[in-house]
Amino acid sequence: MVITVNNSGQLGNRLFLFAHHIVNALEYNYQLINLGFNDYAPYFVSTSENDFKGYPVSLHLHGKKLPKQTLPFFKYKFTYRLLEFYSNLQSKSKKWVIISDEGKDYDLNNPEFVKYATTSTLISHGWLFRNKQKFSTHSDSIRKIFTPLPGYTNNINTLIDECRNNCDILVGVHIRKGDYANFKEGIYFFTNETYLEKMNTIVNFFKGKKVGFLLCSNETVDMSVFQGLTTFIANGQFIEDIYSLAQCDCIIGPPSTYSKWSSFYGEVPLCSFTKDQQITPNDFELIYSTKPTIFSKISVSSASSL
Helix, strand or coil: CEEECCCCCCHHHHHHHHHHHHHHHHHHCCCEEECCCCCCHHHEHHHHHCCCCCCCEECCECCECCCHHHHHHHHCHHHHHHHHHHHHHHCCCCCEEEEECCCCCEECCCHHHHHHHHHCEEEEECCCEECCCCCHHHHHHHHHHCCECHHHHHHHHHHHHHHHCCCCEEEEEEECCHHHHCHHHHCCCCCHHHHHHHHHHHHHHCCCCCEEEEEEECCCCCHHHHCCCEEEECCCCHHHHHHHHCCCCEEEECCCHHHHHHHHHHCCCEEECCCCCCCCHHHCECCCCCCCCHHHHCCCCCHHHC
């Protein structure tokens, strides 16, 4: 059994952490308990009911949620050590162990992790646990588990239908403001003019096509900056926005697990750009997918001519 209680970061970080843990649990057939996902559980079909359709996954330990007020303590390794010590006092036959990611990517295929996950109770500490090797194998199961509730999907479909009726190609634009003003000293906090520059570049990729842009942001967007382009504004609800991006033909934005999740879920190519980057079609990549993309289906103008 593996227990994870990590609740650091926002939606994108939490989704990828949970998803990679699920992939590993399915791959090695052990039980997974995630006590740190309750903030986002109400938004998805499986997590809202704690019903994972036969998969060895739960949000509850012994049928109970972890009290929300205890979650901040699990940011500290000392808390895990106390829990490990107490649990081992109670059970001499089946020990509890803790494994930390030590602040860097931890491969969940690590033999030590798999050994304890399948024979003991393992508590994972950190948010960088990954099984990149097997993620694609179980990607359809992950998409099924993290399908939003019908109320959200209905709103998303209504928005996307409106966009599709008014353009040939739909580009999702993740305009990350807010917390990015201070994240890494604001290196990915771009002005609207920077986004406009990238959007104009993309228009030139698709000669003879009407390109529309769906703008998703965690702040109010000044739409006057984007006059002259075909633009649409997302609903502004964070679940609806992340899954609306997933229904676009491609996505651009600063590096973020939010847009990466959209790319993964919708199998949509993503370009995570930097401020001065001159983006080209080759900068668009899929996340855990080899599905043909908009760039392989139509003729794309040479970026060198821009």
